[in-house]
Amino acid sequence: MSETYRQFLRASQLPHVWCPGCGNGTIVKAFLQAVEDLKLEQDRVVVVSGIGCSGRTPFVLDFNTMHTTHGRAVAFATGVKLANQGLHVIVIMGDGDASAIGGNHFIHACRRNIDLTALIFNNGIYGLTGGQLAPTTPTGKRSTTSLAGNIEPPFDIVRLALGAGAGFVARTTSFDHKQMTSLIRRAIQYKGFSVVDIMTSCPTYFGRMNDVAEPYDMVHYLRDTTSPMQDCTCRKSEHSCETDHEHEHAEQLAEELGVELSPTGVFREEARTDYGTLYMRKLEAAVAARNGRGGAS
Amino acid sequence: MSTSTKRPQRLIQGNEACAHGALYAGCNFYAGYPITPSSEVMEILSTEMPARGRTFIQMEDEIASISAIIGGAWGGGKALTATSGPGFSLMQEGIGYAAITETPCVIVNCQRWGPSTGQPTKGAQGDVMQAIWGTHGDHPVIVLTASNVRDAFEMTVKAFNFAEEHRVPVILLLDEVLAHMRENIDWPEPGEIPVVDRARPASAKGFKPFENNTFLPFGAGARFHVTGLAHNADGFTVGDEAAARELRRMVGKVQSKVRELAMFDRLRLDDATLGIISYGITSRPAAAAVEILRSEGIRAGLLDLKTLWPFPDHLVREVADRVDRIVVPELNMGQMVREITRSVGGRCEVQPCTRIDGHLLTPAQIVEAAKATLAADGSPGQRPIGCGTCCSERTVHS
Known part of the structure; x- marks a missing residue:
């Protein structure tokens, strides 16, 4: 890692707990680069995580950090942000955190549109507990609780976020550092709830269970199962639009090519008024009304 | 009966008294989920909080509510949620997190009858043991209750004071009857009931988040780590005797104050x-x-x-x-x-x-x-009654 980011790391907490070949360190680098690019004030950055391998991220980051309970990171972050809207609040969740135990909190955060950035470290398996089935494990793939292959269809976190109404939704991979950094940067800049589904590698569990045990092969697996797509051109024009058609297009393309590829890129970036701004408006009106009527306690 | 010097009174309900007690205590962060018989607390605060420039949010469930108030506390808020039995059960996870992270916050539980959905509109006092022991593992917590509407106001203020002073989750047990009962109460004047705020460290420099009861929120000049794992004064993971020592300190800080916390x-x-x-x-x-x-x-x-x-x-x-x-x-x-x-x-x-x-x-x-329990002469009798349910002929449940 470049010297540039040492200021953002807690030397006392290194080395981190992640396995050799894990993609999480690469995501951390992209995140720190985005923080550096955006010149965020270090004291005002808050990183909130849940439980799992991704949950260990805040330990090594020299920001205000909060390692919470399984699935609830986004609910804790909601409290932090609303109590002090001057903070930059980043939520780091695993795929199990966000789409299994914390699924309810996640969809409501998408709907509510508080100015938070959710980075989902999606390795398609439960890593910290030893390789069990996740709601994101692709059908047919093996885990320690689906040795004969997964018979369930997986959640597509991008579609989940789009369906639940998030204003900024993107997908990237820990393989594509450039795209990953750019998308994390855009997500942080977005005023409202932003989601970046980051496909990351877990050679230790997902890999060993599914014949991609070598970290090098696992990175190639990420590359070979995804397909970068162009940003919606409509985003650059005056009118706003839902960009799901791009998603559809990428999926159609994947179908034509006969490959089950996950499209990566930005799926939606819509200008909307975030919850915090709406709440402040409501608050100002309520305070004014109260002062107007003489303000009994 | 009344005189011109009589102080202001209001005829209010237990839940209203609780909501106004929270406002009086300076509560500036509320997150909750509606549930009978506690909902009036939330309904009142949904208008009264923004009117005072404070934060109110309705969350998607009770787990989110307790999580949000803990986050709100670390964002700098004096935080409250109110619920009833089923919601209180869901909050146990967050109460444990608040306990181990020594987060000042108040949880009001308007008790209702029975386990599960039970009888939502019937009063009970069945959640006492859950309030004390509900979350897993040994942990510090303070549990208060109230027996009348004025008490519901005052105990809410005290709950905040204890939470702030000792950096601990405080549970206030009300019940359906008190929650919905109306009484005329003397309205506390500002300053009449002391209001305590969390102590700040002398300096943000070198602040250790879990060294003592001083508290800094995020973004106040110190960067630190908060975790539900066993941790040291810096907030970083420990095990073995260090973990035992920290747990003894956390539980001990409440137990050692039993006399000053005892209200009766x-x-x-x-x-x-x-x-x-x-x-x-x-x-x-x-x-x-x-x-x-x-x-x-x-x-x-x-x-x-x-x-x-x-x-x-x-x-x-x-x-x-x-x-x-x-x-x-x-x-x-x-x-x-x-x-x-x-x-x-x-x-x-x-x-x-x-x-x-x-x-x-x-x-x-x-x-x-x-x-x-008494014989005819008023001396201790030989005919003790039991609870009439599980132990009718015994003095104590076995």
């Missing part, structure tokens, strides 16, 4: 030979029962506990040393009676007096239970 009322205990120890809504018929027993020549007295945890052994033993028998009326199958029996330690007999049909104990029922 005493009624006619000075010459009593029969003690009633009650808490919450049941203290009302218990107080009436004392007068009835006195009018019949039985020297009864009442200890009304407002702090249920840490358990005030010293108050209970003081009663036990003075009386021949203690009656413990409560709206459950016998919860505090066990703690009281342990505390009494054989100094005198202890009788449960329970009711679980969703209605309050009446003074007459408590009188009857008290008398059943």
